[in-house]
Amino acid sequence: MESSPRTTHIVIVSVPAFSHQVSILEFAKRLLHLQANTFHVTCIIPTLSSSPSTSKPFFFQSLPQNIRCIFLPSVNFQDLDNNGVSVEVQLQLSVSRAMPSVRENLISLSNTTEITALIADAMFPEALEFGKKLNILSYVYFPCSIMTLSIFFHSQNLDEEVSCEYKDHPGLLQIPGCISIRGIDLPDSVQDRGSLAYKLFLQRSKQYLNAHDGILVNSFMEMEEEATKAISQHGHGDCHYPPVYSIGPITQSGSSGSKSGCECLLWLDKQKPNSVTYVSFGSGGTLSQEQINELALGLELSKHKFLWANFRAPNDKTSATYFSSDGCLVDDPLHFLPLGFLERTKGQGLVMCEWAPQVEVLGHKAIGAFLSHCGWNSILESVVHGVPMIAWPLFAEQRTNAALVTDGLKVALRPNVTSGNGVMVKKEEVVKLIKALMEGLEGEEIRRKVKEVKKFANCAMMEDGSSTRTISKLAQKWKSLGKSF
Structure with a gap:
């Protein structure tokens, strides 16, 4: 009697933003392609009453069979004045309000199958705590650049070094391994240091530093080499950076069908x-x-x-x-x-x-x-x-x-x-x-x-390219822990 095939089950948690969903699901497709469909991916997606995912059915309908999406009940912001709330804060609030549903689905999945790893969107680092409770490997998927991640990692130092609003800072700001940058070119969420958005930014920065299993970044070594080296060499002092894996460029594939x-x-x-x-x-x-x-x-x-x-x-x-x-x-x-x-x-x-x-x-x-x-x-x-x-x-x-x-x-x-x-x-x-x-x-x-x-x-995405090797090493690690369905 033949034994059942070993299939490694990965759970992904996204956020109600189509650009984020595309990036993390294209990574899942890349993983399946490299591993000849020996993986099964479940993607848990919080939704809003106006979620753009519902207007992009072709993308979701064209996903491989080994990727299953669970769309959670809609979260709404009817109690908020959305005109005065930034995108980042709305995303963060959607995450907070969806957490009970995400937790419930994760527990349900863990009761029926062996989950090897959890990968949470960068706007949902709270999900890492669920991974710890389930005793599984837990990663952050960061759909932006290494430079942007470096700003998060360096945020506490910037907060101490700069006394004024960043947009009013007269000189260039130094981020290890990155180009010098004007304060006004830092992300929107840091531009008002008295705002909720800034408080949430600093909070996420600390959560990223606690992503001990690692952060997957949609970039590639050859494009941001110095920034990548600066992060990887940050192994001393009181604040150690977690492992950072460059797995990009992950871009949308396939036809629009329209x-x-x-x-x-x-x-x-x-x-x-x-x-x-x-x-x-x-x-x-x-x-x-x-x-x-x-x-x-x-x-x-x-x-x-x-x-x-x-x-x-x-x-x-x-x-x-x-x-x-x-x-x-x-x-x-x-x-x-x-x-x-x-x-x-x-x-x-x-x-x-x-x-x-x-x-x-x-x-x-x-x-x-x-x-x-x-x-x-x-x-x-x-x-x-x-x-x-x-x-x-x-x-x-x-x-x-x-x-x-x-x-x-x-x-x-x-x-x-x-x-x-x-x-x-x-x-x-x-x-x-x-x-x-x-x-x-x-x-x-x-x-x-x-x-x-x-x-x-x-070159990064070729069979022996830097990003392909990184994804393959992660996959081998996950497969070694996977069990049969």
């Missing part, structure tokens, strides 16, 4: 190589009406081809649709574009409210630049496909990412902004950036740099 995506790609097929600027502000970014006008007119005046995807109605809050299921909250958001814009740019550009299949778009030969909000997923996708960027950060850690790709990796240009009724990128600056990337010598050097980083990214 009709709008096909139409978008057909339009790109008609354009010349490297001639189109792709514009997208991710799954939650929004612009004010004034900024929409300036960006649109800048695209028009540049005389270069453009594809503006996921266009949304204006909102003065940059993260207005981060938790909503639909970025197009009105019947026809295109009427918020400048009068006559669509008619004047017919043939020059395409504006679409629907999601574009971003991985396929960035891999298209027609794309010559990416005007991006600098979400980490988008940066990795751009790097993997060797597309230079215009860094246009909006919220969360996006300004930190923008500093990394412009000042550190030198694969992007960043706009100069004007202050008035808020921060504004004027149309003249948009024209200047597009022309610099698409025409100038500066653009040539940036394209050379990004092609170099692309090569390193591809």
